[in-house]
Amino acid sequence: MFSSQLISKLQRAESVTVFTGAGISAESGVPTFRGTDGIWKKFRPEELANFDAFIRNPELVWEWYKHRKQIVASIQPNAGHTALAEMERRFPQFAIITQNIDNLHRRAGSKNIYELHGNVERNYCIGCGKNFTDAEIMSMDKVPRCTSCGDLVRPDVVWFGEQLPVEQWEKSVSAAERAEVFFSIGTSAVVYPAASLPLTAKKAGAYIIEINIERTELSPWADEVLLGRSGDILPNILKLCRSNRLSAHN
Ligand code: BV8
Numbered sequence: 133m134f135s136s137q138l139i140s141k142l143q144r145a146e147s148v149t150v151f152t153g154a155g156i157s158a159e160s161g162v163p164t165f166r167g168t169d170g171i172w173k174k175f176r177p178e179e180l181a182n183f184d185a186f187i188r189n190p191e192l193v194w195e196w197y198k199h200r201k202q203i204v205a206s207i208q209p210n211a212g213h214t215a216l217a218e219m220e221r222r223f224p225q226f227a228i229i230t231q232n233i234d235n236l237h238r239r240a241g242s243k244n245i246y247e248l249h250g251n252v253e254r255n256y257c258i259g260c261g262k263n264f265t266d267a268e269i270m271s272m273d274k275v276p277r278c279t280s281c282g283d284l285v286r287p288d289v290v291w292f293g294e295q296l297p298v299e300q301w302e303k304s305v306s307a308a309e310r311a312e313v314f315f316s317i318g319t320s321a322v323v324y325p326a327a328s329l330p331l332t333a334k335k336a337g338a339y340i341i342e343i344n345i346e347r348t349e350l351s352p353w354a355d356e357v358l359l360g361r362s363g364d365i366l367p368n369i370l371k372l373c374r375s376n377r378l379s380a381h382n
């Protein structure tokens with residue numbers, strides 16, 4: 133099933149970094165962005181996932197994010213997420229860099245997670261920065277407003293044209309640079325600057341393993357492309373780690 137290269141690289145690796153996109157959550161029921169029933173097939177990102185659109189029509193943008201909050205609240209992490217959570221305990225250094233805002237890596241038990249594009253379960257006031265939980269948001273009007281300053285509340289996600297959270301970005305770059313093995317899982321790798329991370333890892337000497345149901349723009353740069361569903365492949369990678377790696381730390 134797996135090449136001797138992959139087996140020996142994983143056997144010896146001290147530092148593993150994993151980069152994920154919507155594809156790893158597809159088997160949990162989260163629609164991807166560019167897939168056949170993808171989000172961007174129905175809506176245009178510039179219409180919904182940017183600040184100007186929010187100011188222009190906060191009700192429409194909130195309707196859309198409340199819909200995605202309900203999806204995320206109604207689903208569970210899948211075998212791909214849980215396999216990564218256990219792999220984290222089998223390598224001295226292990227980091228997950230995710231573009232996903234669905235919080236499923238954390239719910240699966242992963243600890244060392246860098247959220248590049250935010251988290252849909254967090255919200256804050258654009259005026260005074262006050263944070264609001266989803267429970268508070270759902271009990272508010274169609275367009276949630278801050279209980280302190282009355283300004284608009286927004287989901288804590290990164291919209292197009294907005295800068296990524298600096299600390300998450302810097303830690304992601306160093307996790308890419310120190311990786312001996314770098315997995316790119318379930319991402320079309322077209323949104324920047326996130327999509328530059330696999331190449332940063334490659335330049336730093338990492339062994340790049342792509343897991344996707346189809347080839348992507350990244351495939352030519354990958355050392356191995358494992359075609360298939362991450363929920364099928366990752367449990368087998370975990371078995372491999374179990375068989376040739378003593379539990380690093382619990
Ligand atoms: C910024 C949060 C500047 C919100 C998101 C350089 C070149 C070109 C353009 C740019 C550039 N630099 C910047 C840009 C502009 C823009 C950009 O990249 N545009 C793209 C579209 C060309 N980038 C930005 O605007 C970024 N900000 O540049 O700011 C700046 C700098 C300093 C100071 C001020 C400003 C911000 C980008 C972040 C936007 N927010 N999400 C929300 O979700 O609502 S992006 C969002 O879309 C996701 O987070 C993710 O990043 C992206 C979707 O990609 P994927 O996750 O990969 O999903 P996709 O559906 O595409 O692919 C799924 C894959 O899984 C497929 O390959 C499929 O085959 C596979 N799959 C499916 N099922 C499975 C599977 N694989 C395995 N198993 C399965 N079962």
Ligand code: ZN
Pocket residue numbers: 257258259260261262278279280281282283
């Ligand atoms: Zn406020």
